[in-house]
Amino acid sequence: MSHLFARSLFLGSLYYLQCSLIRKFVFKTPLNYRMxxxxxxxxxxxxxAACKQASAPPADVVAEPQMVNLLTELHLTDGELYTVTPVADTLYKYGREKYIAVFKKHHISEKQFDDSYKYYTQDPEKIQGIYEKVDKVLKAKLDSITKAGKKPGATQQKPQINAVPQE
Incomplete structure (x- = not known):
């Protein structure tokens, strides 16, 4: 009950402030009362209209943990496409197939992903939390790749062959 009272008090004070500001700045010249x-x-x-209540999530929204995994794979696919195939027509031709493969792997449709992404972006705290988790997963993958590269024998270099014999 106190929450509703506080909200109505807040909105009432905003209304009063709004009316006084309108009278002060908008009505510099006297207007009639009706206007x-x-x-x-x-x-x-x-x-x-700006004070919108939080809506309930749609029925087909992807759960947060699955959304983290999905966004992680989508960003890895982005990185792969933009580093391996830099030609624009090749990106369009093969890129869509890769994204569809990621959606199929997670058993969701593109529309379901779009709806879920729109839902999560309406709440900045939720989408920030999701992307913090995505960032942690991507950093963990990068660290594991870096550690694997530092192990002895992980990347063996071929012996140098001199084309010109030294004397």
Whole structure:
């Protein structure tokens, strides 16, 4: 109950502040009372339209852990496409197939991914948490690759062959 009271008190004070600011800055020249009412009503509707309640997640939203895995693989696919095949027409031709393969691997459709991504981006805290987890996973993969490269014998160099014999 106190939450509703605090919210209504906050919105009421915002309304009062809005009306006083409108009178001070917008109505520098005196307008008739009816015009003041319409402009105040317009800004009030605009204010209340901006105060949107959090909506319930759609039925086909991908769960957060699966979304982290999916985004990780999508970013790895992005990296692969932009480092291996830099030609634009090749990117379009083969890139779409790779993305579809990632979606099939996770058993979701492109539309379901788009809807889920739109849902998560509506809440900045959720999408930031998801991307922090994606960043951790990508850094862990990079660290494991770096550690594997530092092991002795992991990357053996071929002996140098001199083309010109030394005397």
């Amino acid at each position: 003041q009412k319409y402009i105040t009503l317009f800004f009030s509707v605009l204010l209340f």
